[in-house]
Amino acid sequence: MLKLRSSLPDYLISIDESIPEYFFIPALQNASYPFSHSILIKPNPESNLAFMIDSGIGHTTIKRILKDFNISKTFLSHWHEDHISGNYLLQKHGSGFFCHPKDSQILQNLNQIQELYNTKGTVVEGIFKELIQSLKLVDLPQISPLIPDEFILCNNSVKLQIIHTPGHSAGHCCFYDSKHQFIFLGDIDLTGLGPWYGCLDSNLIDFEKSIQKLLQLNIVLAVSSHKGIYQGEKRISEELKKYLEVISKRDEKILNYLSPSKPTRPIDLVGKNIIYKKYGYIKDYLFIAEQIMIKQHFDRLIDLEKIIKQGENYFLAL
Numbered sequence: 255m256l257k258l259r260s261s262l263p264d265y266l267i268s269i270d271e272s273i274p275e276y277f278f279i280p281a282l283q284n285a286s287y288p289f290s291h292s293i294l295i296k297p298n299p300e301s302n303l304a305f306m307i308d309s310g311i312g313h314t315t316i317k318r319i320l321k322d323f324n325i326s327k328t329f330l331s332h333w334h335e336d337h338i339s340g341n342y343l344l345q346k347h348g349s350g351f352f353c354h355p356k357d358s359q360i361l362q363n364l365n366q367i368q369e370l371y372n373t374k375g376t377v378v379e380g381i382f383k384e385l386i387q388s389l390k391l392v393d394l395p396q397i398s399p400l401i402p403d404e405f406i407l408c409n410n411s412v413k414l415q416i417i418h419t420p421g422h423s424a425g426h427c428c429f430y431d432s433k434h435q436f437i438f439l440g441d442i443d444l445t446g447l448g449p450w451y452g453c454l455d456s457n458l459i460d461f462e463k464s465i466q467k468l469l470q471l472n473i474v475l476a477v478s479s480h481k482g483i484y485q486g487e488k489r490i491s492e493e494l495k496k497y498l499e500v501i502s503k504r505d506e507k508i509l510n511y512l513s514p515s516k517p518t519r520p521i522d523l524v525g526k527n528i529i530y531k532k533y534g535y536i537k538d539y540l541f542i543a544e545q546i547m548i549k550q551h552f553d554r555l556i557d558l559e560k561i562i563k564q565g566e567n568y569f570l571a572l
């Protein structure tokens with residue numbers, strides 16, 4: 255049960271005095287992979303009933319939260335392993351789970367993960383398997399659907415709108431409180447790397463549209479899963495625009511490699527820093543993700559009539 259405290263437990267951070275019901279829960283290792291930040295929503299100050307968004311903060315923090323709060327509902331932004339590692343503890347605790355149906359079907363059967371990352375049968379399959387085991391991921395048999403544009407009602411003053419923002423994954427969602435102009439961005443994460451669409455259920459065109467959708471909203475406070483809290487309408491809008499521009503910069507880099515006469519395939523551009531600045535010891539995996547992402551740019555550049563495809567080869571359009 256809740257031990258009433260005069261001050262906040264040290265794992266919770268107030269986001270802003272304008273939104274006293276929301277708390278930032280910082281993840282282990284500054285939310286670098288395989289961890290991600292969460293939000294705790296405490297609609298009634300007198301009660302220990304609370305909700306969470308995502309569960310990838312680290313097992314120790316989740317255990318501490320569950321000692322202090324009754325987390326009745328957990329909202330998942332998407333299925334990726336770095337956002338769901340606390341699900342096994344929340345499941346034991348009795349929390350309900352909510353996710354967009356396109357990602358729920360993956361959370362119900364996590365055996366699909368390696369197929370989606372295109373790592374099955376590759377040199378990194380074993381490393382991935384070990385990582386999944388260490389994160390203690392569990393299938394969630396029962397997940398309620400997050401319906402795009404509908405509202406999650408926490409109480410009279412806390413009303414979160416579900417913003418379906420596909421691209422990073424097919425069912426990725428952001429959570430938006432229009433009254434307080436606050437949003438949880440999930441993995442539209444504003445990192446310097448830029449948008450990531452390296453899974454087989456990712457989609458570059460959808461990702462662009464999702465960022466443009468967010469630019470239409472009034473946002474003065476935002477939380478990114480891997481970068482934390484952002485404040486200020488101008489700053490957040492600038493960060494989103496900068497993040498969006500990374501996509502066209504990648505287009506330009508790719509076009510520089512293409513020629514009207516010399517055939518090029520997506521695999522030929524892997525390892526040339528189109529997406530990643532450096533590859534390091536996880537290079538075998540980054541090459542797989544990079545190839546998926548470059549292929550999506552090729553498809554887009556065909557739509558834009560900047561390149562043409564002949565068989566498996568691509569050429570600059572004349």
Ligand SMILES: [Zn+2]
Nearest residue numbers: 332334422441
């Ligand atoms: Zn993700």
